[in-house]
Amino acid sequence: MKTILSGMRPSGKLHIGHLFGVLENWRKLQDSYRCYFEVADWHAMTTEYRNPRAIRQNTLEMVKDWLAAGIDPKRAVIFVQSRVPEHTELHIVFSMLVSLSRLLRNPTFKEYVGELKAKELKTSGRRVLDRLVEQTLDRILEVLQQEQQSHLSAKEYRSLLRARLKETVAEGLNRLFHTTEGEELSYGHLVNYGFLGYPVLQAADILLYKGEVVPVGEDQVPHIELTREIARRFNEYYAPIFPVPEPLLTRFPRVPGTDGKRMSKSRGNTILISEKPEDLAQKVRRMITDPQKIRRGDPGRPEICPVFALHRVFGTPDLEAIERDCRSGALGCVDCKKKLLSQIQAHLEPLQEKRAGISDAQVVEILEEGSRRAREVARRTMAEVHEALGLF
Numbered sequence: 001m002k003t004i005l006s007g008m009r010p011s012g013k014l015h016i017g018h019l020f021g022v023l024e025n026w027r028k029l030q031d032s033y034r035c036y037f038e039v040a041d042w043h044a045m046t047t048e049y050r051n052p053r054a055i056r057q058n059t060l061e062m063v064k065d066w067l068a069a070g071i072d073p074k075r076a077v078i079f080v081q082s083r084v085p086e087h088t089e090l091h092i093v094f095s096m097l098v099s100l101s102r103l104l105r106n107p108t109f110k111e112y113v114g115e116l117k118a119k120e121l122k123t124s125g126r127r128v129l130d131r132l133v134e135q136t137l138d139r140i141l142e143v144l145q146q147e148q149q150s151h152l153s154a155k156e157y158r159s160l161l162r163a164r165l166k167e168t169v170a171e172g173l174n175r176l177f178h179t180t181e182g183e184e185l186s187y188g189h190l191v192n193y194g195f196l197g198y199p200v201l202q203a204a205d206i207l208l209y210k211g212e213v214v215p216v217g218e219d220q221v222p223h224i225e226l227t228r229e230i231a232r233r234f235n236e237y238y239a240p241i242f243p244v245p246e247p248l249l250t251r252f253p254r255v256p257g258t259d260g261k262r263m264s265k266s267r268g269n270t271i272l273i274s275e276k277p278e279d280l281a282q283k284v285r286r287m288i289t290d291p292q293k294i295r296r297g298d299p300g301r302p303e304i305c306p307v308f309a310l311h312r313v314f315g316t317p318d319l320e321a322i323e324r325d326c327r328s329g330a331l332g333c334v335d336c337k338k339k340l341l342s343q344i345q346a347h348l349e350p351l352q353e354k355r356a357g358i359s360d361a362q363v364v365e366i367l368e369e370g371s372r373r374a375r376e377v378a379r380r381t382m383a384e385v386h387e388a389l390g391l392f
């Protein structure tokens, strides 16, 4: 059996995007791979460092969802990253094998800096604009003074003023919107060192268990490239002890949020695995649909409707009829949503029942036992690493 490591940052109760995007896949993998499923709480610390106490409760809630979805502690090792200190130890070793510029090129880091920049522009836009106005006024005064001294003609004065203003405004706009190479560094004060290094910790997570396979979506393949580079470098410099992990390409269904955009907690458009029936009914009722279909009888476009997308995700049996009747106008959105609601309820109810029967104490026990098993493997790998490095 090949070894797989996969994990999630503990962010609390999971939504159906996690269920269909990750957990369904993990459940199947348990049968054919040696699976390690990690609660990546050190990773959570990179952004939740001001409130680490919330991570514990988030861990319990998340793991209950894992168990409810069929992740089985008898078939997979379910563990907490911070309970296996070897992760941080291997992280230190790996951090010597990767350059700063390589980390700055990491797509997730670039994305994060882009978000920070957009946020900063939003909050400090006024300040930036004020600065631009002041700089423009300075330039006008400068030109006025020059004109007094040099007796420029009106035409020359106009053209000089125009050139200076263009220069100032272009500089200001460039600062506002242009992302220059290496700009990530200028946002360094907003990003902690841990966040920059998180792909190195991720490499340690995978290689500590000699993970050979990492389940990823097509767009995430670059994310494991760094792990592969680190494994190769370690093997070349010291001793060939690490496998070079391969991506296991997995097609994840697109699970839209209730507003049709990507489902995410920050957008407030999620449907939780543990959603209460009354909240679920309200969320489905309020889902957006094809804006051109206002009443029954109007022809609809299922291909752009998130309700239809969820019918597909939840495998509603009469999907073809729904599609046909939506297009013809025979089906109204209210009835279509009622069908979706009962389909979601039928799917989630058994999971919710199972979840309700799992206590915090049981989760703690599973995580303690899983972390103990993970640590046995981690210790053996670190012994090999020390042997390869030949330190004192």
Ligand code: SF4
Pocket: 289, 290, 293, 300, 301, 302, 305, 306, 307, 308, 326, 327, 331, 332, 333, 334, 336, 337
């Ligand atoms: S009938 Fe259903 S699929 Fe068609 S637009 Fe309305 S909610 Fe969407």
